[in-house]
Amino acid sequence: MIIILLGPPGAGKGTQAKDLAQRLKVPHLSTGDLLRQNVKENTQLGKLAKQFMEKGDLVPDNLVTGMFVEQIKSADFKNGFILDGYPRNLAQAKTLDEILKQRKGRLYVIYLDTCEAIIIQRLSGRRICSACGANYHLKNMPPKRDMLCDKCDGELIQRTDDREETIKNRLAVYLKSTASLIDYYERQKKLYRISGNDEAEIVLNKIINLVSAEDK
Numbered sequence: 001m002i003i004i005l006l007g008p009p010g011a012g013k014g015t016q017a018k019d020l021a022q023r024l025k026v027p028h029l030s031t032g033d034l035l036r037q038n039v040k041e042n043t044q045l046g047k048l049a050k051q052f053m054e055k056g057d058l059v060p061d062n063l064v065t066g067m068f069v070e071q072i073k074s075a076d077f078k079n080g081f082i083l084d085g086y087p088r089n090l091a092q093a094k095t096l097d098e099i100l101k102q103r104k105g106r107l108y109v110i111y112l113d114t115c116e117a118i119i120i121q122r123l124s125g126r127r128i129c130s131a132c133g134a135n136y137h138l139k140n141m142p143p144k145r146d147m148l149c150d151k152c153d154g155e156l157i158q159r160t161d162d163r164e165e166t167i168k169n170r171l172a173v174y175l176k177s178t179a180s181l182i183d184y185y186e187r188q189k190k191l192y193r194i195s196g197n198d199e200a201e202i203v204l205n206k207i208i209n210l211v212s213a214e215d216k
């Protein structure tokens, strides 16, 4: 099965993708994580992508899609996969349609419908581990020790694009470029709406119930 997680920044796509991957035992692919890794390693792609990411803009399609296609080809995705952060506009959705034509497995596009107040609260309190990338939240999911990762002792930092002015731009970019994908997949009868306002565990169970019931 192939699952696309769709929704605004702060809807919980990253958290759900990681948990779903564990529960369903399929890999997940996050274009945001891959891009951040490239920035951290100062690769050519990272150098080009950084300026767009810091402003909360989309990284141009030619850069992201090349990276995405390489990843899909090289990883063991034959039993399906979970996508977090791709596609983010119509051109990317069409590229993905072409890729999926050559693959078996039912497609579920899960739209995490989330209200703006919750998005802002989640993004402004989010902290990530600078070493392993694990996600925390100052209020909802604090680390056991002050600003240190529970898993690897790395230092917790705020993503540069989680600052208030950048959050506003990311939401605007989402509305302008990504939100139209809701209609796109609804027309293909692939879209499933789930509230992203609830706690992570509740959302996770709703997704698992949905894909398990539909797959029978």
Ligand code: AMP
Binding pocket: 009, 031, 032, 033, 035, 052, 053, 054, 056, 057, 058, 059, 060, 061, 064, 084, 085, 086, 087, 088, 092, 161, 170
């Ligand atoms: P995310 O971790 O999914 O919130 O992504 C962080 C940032 O990476 C986004 O704000 C974009 O700048 C960039 N990004 C991630 N995925 C894509 C994509 N599919 N297309 C263009 N830019 C992307």
